[in-house]
Amino acid sequence: MQIKKYSLCYGDRILAQDFEAEFFNHVVNVLTGANGAGKTTLLDFIAGVGPKQAKGQKINVPKQQNIAYQLQHIHFFTTLSVGQTINMYRQIGNCTLEKSGSTFQTIKRQALDKIWSVKMGQLSGGERQMVLTYGQCLLEKELYIFDEPTSGVDVTNSKVILKMIASLVQEREKMVIMTSHNIEQLTDLPVKMINIG
Amino acid sequence: MNEIKALCKVYLVNTLSNKFVFLFNLVLPTIYFLYKNIRYLSQPKVAFSHQTMMVVSYFWAYIIMVTLLNNVIVAIISQRENGFYKQLFFIVGSKWKILTANFLVQLVILNVELLIFNLVVIGVTHNFHISLLIAGMIATLSVAVPVTFISSLLFLLKVKIESINVLVTILLFVLFLTINLPKSHTMGDLLSLLNPITYIVDTSYQLLLFFFNHVIQGAATVRLGIVTIIYLVIGWFAISKLTVHSIADRV
Numbered sequence: 001m002q003i004k005k006y007s008l009c010y011g012d013r014i015l016a017q018d019f020e021a022e023f024f025n026h027v028v029n030v031l032t033g034a035n036g037a038g039k040t041t042l043l044d045f046i047a048g049v050g051p052k053q054a055k056g057q058k059i060n061v062p063k064q065q066n067i068a069y070q071l072q073h074i075h076f077f078t079t080l081s082v083g084q085t086i087n088m089y090r091q092i093g094n095c096t097l098e099k100s101g102s103t104f105q106t107i108k109r110q111a112l113d114k115i116w117s118v119k120m121g122q123l124s125g126g127e128r129q130m131v132l133t134y135g136q137c138l139l140e141k142e143l144y145i146f147d148e149p150t151s152g153v154d155v156t157n158s159k160v161i162l163k164m165i166a167s168l169v170q171e172r173e174k175m176v177i178m179t180s181h182n183i184e185q186l187t188d189l190p191v192k193m194i195n196i197g
Numbered sequence: 198m199n200e201i202k203a204l205c206k207v208y209l210v211n212t213l214s215n216k217f218v219f220l221f222n223l224v225l226p227t228i229y230f231l232y233k234n235i236r237y238l239s240q241p242k243v244a245f246s247h248q249t250m251m252v253v254s255y256f257w258a259y260i261i262m263v264t265l266l267n268n269v270i271v272a273i274i275s276q277r278e279n280g281f282y283k284q285l286f287f288i289v290g291s292k293w294k295i296l297t298a299n300f301l302v303q304l305v306i307l308n309v310e311l312l313i314f315n316l317v318v319i320g321v322t323h324n325f326h327i328s329l330l331i332a333g334m335i336a337t338l339s340v341a342v343p344v345t346f347i348s349s350l351l352f353l354l355k356v357k358i359e360s361i362n363v364l365v366t367i368l369l370f371v372l373f374l375t376i377n378l379p380k381s382h383t384m385g386d387l388l389s390l391l392n393p394i395t396y397i398v399d400t401s402y403q404l405l406l407f408f409f410n411h412v413i414q415g416a417a418t419v420r421l422g423i424v425t426i427i428y429l430v431i432g433w434f435a436i437s438k439l440t441v442h443s444i445a446d447r448v
Contacts, residue, residue, distance in 0.1 A: 047287065049441050065290030074280045077207060079214035084206070091203035092288060139288065 001143070001175060006045065006056030008038050015041065019056070019196060025175040027192045028165060032183065037197030039179040040072065043145050046177065062142035062175075070136045072147040078121025082112060082131050085120055089135030097138055103167040107134060111160055126153035133161045137168060144168055146178035150185060158185055166190070200289040204298030212268060212302060222264045223310045226256055227317050234321050243322040245329070245409050253318060253329070254401035257336055258394050260310050262372070265341065266365055268303045269296075270348045273439075278358040283441035292439060300345055307337050328408035336401040343425045344393050346432020352439045390424040 006019040015038035023029040031039045044050040048064045076085065090098070098104040111130060120128060133149055146165060150158040166189050168174040180186065183193070212218075237243050273296065276282040285295050311333040319325050356364055372394045390396045400421055406412045 049283070051442075064287075067287060067290075069283075069287035071280055071284050074284050076281060076284060077211050079211050080207060084210060088203045088207050089288070091206075092200050136288075145287075 001061055002057075002059040003042075003046065003061075004057040004059065006042065006054070008041055008045075008051075008054045010053060015197065021194050021196075023175060023177055023194075024192060025173055026169065027190045028169055028186075029175075029177045029194060030183075030186060030191050031177065031179045031194050031196055032181070033179075033196040039196055040147055042196060043069070043147055043177065043179065046143075047145060066142040067145065068136050068139045068141040068143070069145045070132060070147060070149060072151060073125070074132070076120055076128070076132060078119065080120050081117050082120065082123070083116045085131060086112070086135055086138075089138040093135075093138035094140040095138070097140075101167065101171060103163060103171065104134075104137070107160055107164060111157075126157040129153050130157050130160055133164050137164050141174070143175045143177070146176070148179050148181070150180060150182055155185075158182070162186070162189060200291075200294050201298045201301070204285070204289065204295060205302050208299050208302040209305075212306060218267060219310070222260060222267065223313060226259050227314055230256055230314070230317065231321065237321050237323075240323075242324050245322070245324060245326060245405075247406075249322070250402055250405040250409065251398075253315075254398045254405065256314060257311060257333060257401045258397035259373075260314060261307060261337060261340060261344065261397050262394055263369065264303060264307050264310060265345050266348055266351075266369070268306065269300055269345055270351050271361055271365055272299060274351065274361055275358055277439075277441065278443040280443065286441050292436075296436065300341070304337070304341050307341065308334055311337055326409070329405075332401070332404045332408040336397070336404050339404070340397050340400050343428035343432070344397060346436070347393055347428040349432045349435040349439070352435050355444050357444060390420060391427070393428075396421070396424055396428070 001023040003019070003021045003023075006021075007017050008015040009017075015036075019042075031042065033039050041050060041054060045054040045056065046058065046061055047067050047069050048061075080088075098108065107130075112134065115123065115127060115131075120131070123131065129149060130153075133146065136144065136146070144165075149161050149165065153161060162185060165176060165178060168176050169190065243249070273282060276285070282295065286292060289295060312330060315329050315333045319329065351361070351365075354364070372392055375392055376389075376395050376398065390399060399417065403414060403417055403421065406414065
């Protein structure tokens with residue numbers, strides 16, 4: 001999958017000009033760059049919901065309905081319990097993954113079972129991110145996008161989240177693109193770093 | 198289909214968690230109806246006259262309009278602004294699935310609301326008529342889609358979420374204020390139906406006439422049919438313009 005001649009200008013402010021990147025499905029593709037460099041906008045562009053100002057060519061990017069996109073700092077429906085949220089993902093996605101995937105079973109047992117009946121609104125930011133990442137990984141899509149999945153998350157939960165994201169590549173050979181500022185957390189993972197800006 | 202079923206559960210849990218909205222949609226109009234008609238409680242059976250049907254139609258119109266505006270349209274705008282809509286869009290892959298799920302849940306809630314209101318009407322008038330319950334259900338099913346479609350015009354407004362509730366209150370006020378504008382000719386009748394409240398009142402009244410008096414007013418039914426098509430066309434355009442982008446904040 002490739003992005004070619006990607007440009008993004010807001011008036012006089014040029015965030016990207018003729019940016020090119022190639023993404024692979026045997027590694028986690030990590031977009032890095034300073035705050036305001038346009039990482040989220042590039043993810044939006046790849047997902048087909050970018051601003052009008054973002055221009056460029058997309059080669060072999062899956063159709064929108066085959067893209068899972070985990071947004072940054074989304075609280076989701078706060079009145080739903082963790083169990084209800086995961087059940088929604090199970091019903092939409094592939095619920096057999098949980099039975100066959102050891103990563104799912106371990107994470108559910110170690111992290112999710114104890115907060116299963118807690119409302120999403122009562123969770124910490126890190127716990128919410130973990131629940132939603134778990135749910136996203138239950139979906140059966142071609143491309144998975146995660147925008148700052150470990151931002152504001154403690155070390156333990158970050159490891160769980162990154163383990164789930166890595167399992168998409170290692171166990172299911174899916175294409176994964178994520179953004180991150182915490183490069184040091186990625187040392188144990190198969191990653192390809194792509195710097196923007 | 199699985200996606201819609203899963204989203205229906207989510208929307209049902211979410212709607213039932215906010216019971217305050219039922220105060221505005223159902224409890225207030227029911228209290229007002231009781232206040233205006235409390236005298237009938239001590240009287241024997243009250244027959245369903247044309248006037249009774251018209252009064253009931255107005256109350257149905259309020260309940261239907263307010264429920265669809267608040268629970269479907271404003272809810273989607275709110276979800277768009279806080280990013281839930283974008284998140285859901287990439288889970289199910291289609292805005293129509295999100296809209297359908299939310300709409301179906303509210304349609305069930307709307308039917309329950311009208312059922313409760315109609316049971317109050319039956320209690321006050323001491324006149325149990327199954328036709329009232331059936332007409333209420335069919336009225337809801339008939340007008341809910343076109344009214345939701347025309348209300349989707351609100352998706353086009355560049356209004357912040359903080360302002361949308363004020364805007365909806367003003368809109369309801371104006372719509373109710375203009376329902377009894379003089380209609381001097383057929384075109385006036387048709388134009389007045391472009392007010393969704395009038396459209397719901399007229400549809401409800403026609404259904405009540407049919408169920409209670411077995412009367413079908415051909416010209417009125419044709420006018421309602423034309424307006425339904427207009428609502429659907431305008432609504433389709435408005436929904437096609439609905440994007441995941443919030444107006445105020447980047448999500």
